[in-house]
Amino acid sequence: MKIFQKSILFLFALLSANFAYSQTIVYANTVLAVSNEYATSDASCSNGWAACRILGAPDAYPACGDNANAWAYPCSQQREWIEVGFSTQLYVDTVRIYETYTSGAIDTVYLRNAQTGFWNTVYASPSTVGLTSCNVKNIFMATTSYKVDAVRMALNIYTGYCFPEIDAVALIGSSGSATGLNENSTTNTAIFPNPTTGNITVNTDGIGTSTIYIYDVLGQVAFSKTISQQTANFSLNLPSGVYFSVIIKNGKQKTEKIVIQ
Numbered sequence: 001m002k003i004f005q006k007s008i009l010f011l012f013a014l015l016s017a018n019f020a021y022s023q024t025i026v027y028a029n030t031v032l033a034v035s036n037e038y039a040t041s042d043a044s045c046s047n048g049w050a051a052c053r054i055l056g057a058p059d060a061y062p063a064c065g066d067n068a069n070a071w072a073y074p075c076s077q078q079r080e081w082i083e084v085g086f087s088t089q090l091y092v093d094t095v096r097i098y099e100t101y102t103s104g105a106i107d108t109v110y111l112r113n114a115q116t117g118f119w120n121t122v123y124a125s126p127s128t129v130g131l132t133s134c135n136v137k138n139i140f141m142a143t144t145s146y147k148v149d150a151v152r153m154a155l156n157i158y159t160g161y162c163f164p165e166i167d168a169v170a171l172i173g174s175s176g177s178a179t180g181l182n183e184n185s186t187t188n189t190a191i192f193p194n195p196t197t198g199n200i201t202v203n204t205d206g207i208g209t210s211t212i213y214i215y216d217v218l219g220q221v222a223f224s225k226t227i228s229q230q231t232a233n234f235s236l237n238l239p240s241g242v243y244f245s246v247i248i249k250n251g252k253q254k255t256e257k258i259v260i261q
Helices: 002-023
Strands: 024-027 030-034 082-099 106-113 119-122 135-140 149-155 165-174 190-192 199-203 208-214 221-227 231-235 241-249 250-258
Touching: 002 190, 082 106, 119 165, 149 165
Parallel strands: none
Antiparallel strands: 024 165, 030 082, 082 135, 082 149, 082 165, 106 119, 106 149, 190 199, 199 231, 208 221, 208 241, 241 250
16 A cells, blocks of 8 residues: 555655646747837837837737737738747747737747757647737647757738737746656657647566556546557547646656547
């Protein structure tokens, strides 16, 4: 009984560590490049709707509507884009964008690998421009295998809807290991696809019995199963959100975050 309790406490400590690292939030602190801005950015960022107004924590949101504290561009009827940098680099699991006016113009988001400088697409979806209310756009993903130092956003053209405004951009993730605390992890276990719509395949790497647990962010067991074969398929039937999987086999374990869309 004591061994079981110790194992459970260790699992919850591990899950807590993973959840904690996923909640580090940093805001953009520099504009790397921009296609257009309603007013020119100056050294003190005193001009309303300049590109530099996108920097830092939200100072227009939760107010909705036209606000000089957000970045906007002239009604040019062409695709626009902005690249923002972060002095604190993270392994990222969420990009959060605060849209405060004419929301929905963003159709593509890229993250830049801090080591290689390559841009990786993490979001691509048709625009839904026309919302005049505020929108906090969360882009969830499996934690990147690389540290991120910049975000690029591209915005679509919609005749009749000018001046989309964006107040702030945040990265959420970990400044430490991309995989969290897995010192005693199994070597080649895997759960895929990730993100998933709910149907997953578990590969437990070899002969033997394994146990898989899926925890929600409150530490409650949302799913568990004992697996005797190397590969097994499951339908989780869980609400969309972030979960943690723990696979235990031969006294070792592997913990990772799972995103259900």
